Amino acid sequence: MTDETHPVPSDPSHGFSLEYAPAPESTSVVTIADDYGLFIDGEFVEPRSDQMFPTVSPSAETHLANVAAASAADVDLAVGAARRSHTDVWGSMPGRERAKYLYRIARQLQERAREFAVLETLDGGKPIKESRDVDIPLAAAHFFYYAGWADKLEYAFPGRSVSPRGVAGQIIPWNFPMLMLAWKVAPALAAGNTVVLKPAETTPLTALLFAQLLQDVGLPPGVVNIVTGAGATGAALVDHPDVDKLAFTGSTAVGKQIQRAALARGVPVTLELGGKAAHIVFEDAAIDQAIEGVINGIYFNQGHVCCAGSRLLVQESIAEPFVEKLKRRLATVRVGDPLDKNTDVGAINSSQQLAKITELVEVGVAEGAELFQPDCVLPDSGWFFRPTILTNVQQTHRIAREEVFGPVLSVLTFRTPEEAVAKANNTPYGLSAGIWTEKGSKILWMADQLKAGVVWANTYNQFDPTSPFGGYKESGFGREGGLHGLAPYLSVGPMGGQIR
Numbered sequence: 001m002t003d004e005t006h007p008v009p010s011d012p013s014h015g016f017s018l019e020y021a022p023a024p025e026s027t028s029v030v031t032i033a034d035d036y037g038l039f040i041d042g043e044f045v046e047p048r049s050d051q052m053f054p055t056v057s058p059s060a061e062t063h064l065a066n067v068a069a070a071s072a073a074d075v076d077l078a079v080g081a082a083r084r085s086h087t088d089v090w091g092s093m094p095g096r097e098r099a100k101y102l103y104r105i106a107r108q109l110q111e112r113a114r115e116f117a118v119l120e121t122l123d124g125g126k127p128i129k130e131s132r133d134v135d136i137p138l139a140a141a142h143f144f145y146y147a148g149w150a151d152k153l154e155y156a157f158p159g160r161s162v163s164p165r166g167v168a169g170q171i172i173p174w175n176f177p178m179l180m181l182a183w184k185v186a187p188a189l190a191a192g193n194t195v196v197l198k199p200a201e202t203t204p205l206t207a208l209l210f211a212q213l214l215q216d217v218g219l220p221p222g223v224v225n226i227v228t229g230a231g232a233t234g235a236a237l238v239d240h241p242d243v244d245k246l247a248f249t250g251s252t253a254v255g256k257q258i259q260r261a262a263l264a265r266g267v268p269v270t271l272e273l274g275g276k277a278a279h280i281v282f283e284d285a286a287i288d289q290a291i292e293g294v295i296n297g298i299y300f301n302q303g304h305v306c307c308a309g310s311r312l313l314v315q316e317s318i319a320e321p322f323v324e325k326l327k328r329r330l331a332t333v334r335v336g337d338p339l340d341k342n343t344d345v346g347a348i349n350s351s352q353q354l355a356k357i358t359e360l361v362e363v364g365v366a367e368g369a370e371l372f373q374p375d376c377v378l379p380d381s382g383w384f385f386r387p388t389i390l391t392n393v394q395q396t397h398r399i400a401r402e403e404v405f406g407p408v409l410s411v412l413t414f415r416t417p418e419e420a421v422a423k424a425n426n427t428p429y430g431l432s433a434g435i436w437t438e439k440g441s442k443i444l445w446m447a448d449q450l451k452a453g454v455v456w457a458n459t460y461n462q463f464d465p466t467s468p469f470g471g472y473k474e475s476g477f478g479r480e481g482g483l484h485g486l487a488p489y490l491s492v493g494p495m496g497g498q499i500r
C-alpha cells in the first residue's frame, strides 16, 4: 500500500534517503584479557580440565578471548567453595548486611554500565542501544530491588519461617547474558544462598567482568562462583549431589533433561524455557502504536527473546492494510553493526543459530508461506539475517509452531475474539502474549483466557524487577522477579515460624 503521502522510504525513486552516518560506540572502555580462568572462591583459577574454548564477536567473526571450560572436577571445587561460604559466612549473615553487598553490586553495575554494555554487544551481537538502555539498567535494577528484600524477608512471607536453601546451581542462556545473570543471582543472594553460575558458551565475558566487579565490591569469597563451559559443564552442575536448588533458563529440550535429573535427586528446580507468543491485534486497536508494538515484539534483540511476539494474529478485517503498514515500517529498521548507536537489529548470536533460522524460514516457504524481507544491505562479515515477515501461514506450519528465536514474524488471521484465543493457545508453549484493542473489557476477558504467564495489553516487552515473569506448559514453571522470584530460593515454613 504505497501512496503519495506515505511513500516507501527505502525506494530511491522518491529522492530522499534515510541513510545515517556511522555512529560507532567506542570499545576503548573495555579491556578483554587473552585468557580467562574460572571464578572460584573469590579468585580466577586455572581449570583442572586444562581446556579452553574461544568466544567470538558475532558481528565481526573475530576472536575475543579464550575462556576456561570447567570439568566436573572444577564444578565440584566451585560447589565446595559455595558450600563453605554458605555455612561459614553468607547463610548466617544478617539480611541487612547481605543487602549492603547487593546495593554495592547494583551501584557498581550502574557506574560501569557503559563497559558492561559494550562488552555485552561485542560478545553477543545485540545492538548497543539495547544493551545500554535495557540489559544493563535492568540488571542493576534487579540487584537494587532484591537488595531491598534482603532485610525484609519477614514482610515478604509474614508469620512464616524462612531460611535459605543453601547452594544454588544456576544455568543461563546467551540471549540476555547479564540480565539473566541478574535474574538468577540477585534473588538467590538476597535470600541468603550462595551460587554456582554457568553462563552460556557463546557469551561468557560479561559474567567474567561481573566476577571482577564482585572482587571490587569485596563480596566474601565463594558466595558467587562462575564456571564457564559448554553443555557438559551445565550437566555437571545439575548432577552435583551437593547443590540444593537448581534454576535454569534455556531451551525446552535441555529444560526437560534438567527436570528429570532434579526430580531424581529431589532437588527443587525452576525452569524458564522457550515460547511462541501470540501478538493479537484487533480491528479497534490504535494501529500505529500496534505496528510499533509488533515490530518491537519480534525484532528486539534479533528475535532472540523467549517471550518474542513471533505469531502475529491480526483481525481479518484489517489484516491487509496492517501487514502492508508493517512491511513499510520494517523497511526503515536498520540492520547492521551492533556497536553503531543507530542500529535496530544486530548480529545473530552464532553461526548455528543463523543456520537454524535460515532452515526454519526455508521450511516455512516450502510449506506455502509467503516471504517478505526488506531490501537492506547486510554487512560483509558477521552473522546477520534480514528481518522477515511470513504471511499465508497456517497453524500447522512448523514456522507457526516452533520457536525460531530469530527476527521472523509469522502472520495469521482471526475473525472473533474466541477464535483469537483458540489460535493463541494452540501451542505447546505458554510464556507470553500481547493484546492490542481499545476495549478494556476485551483486554480483561482475553487476558483471562490466554494461557500465558505474561500478558501485555497495548504494549509489549515491558520488564520490571517487581513483576513476576515465567511460563506455563512447555515454557516451564516457577517465576522470576518480584516476591514470586524470591520464594524458590527460600524454604518457607509454617505460619508462626521464626525468621532466620
Ligand code: NAP
Pocket (backbone or CB within 6 Å): 171, 172, 173, 174, 175, 176, 198, 199, 200, 201, 202, 229, 230, 231, 232, 233, 234, 235, 236, 238, 249, 250, 251, 252, 254, 255, 257, 258, 271, 272, 273, 274, 275, 305, 306, 307, 403, 405, 431, 470, 471, 475, 476
Ligand atoms: P540451551 O541450549 O538450552 O542452553 C541454555 C544453557 O544451558 C546454556 O548455558 C547451555 O550451555 C546450557 N546447557 C546446554 N546443554 C545442557 C545440559 N545438557 N545440561 C545442563 N546445561 C546445559 O538454550 P539456548 O539456546 O542457549 O537459549 C535459548 C533458549 O532459552 C530459547 O528456547 C529461549 O526461549 C530460552 N529462554 C527462556 C527465557 C525465559 O525466561 N523463559 C529467557 C531467555 C531464553 P551452552 O551455552 O554451552 O550450550
Ligand code: MG
Pocket (backbone or CB within 6 Å): 055, 056, 057, 058, 122, 123, 124, 202, 203, 204
Ligand atoms: Mg561470543
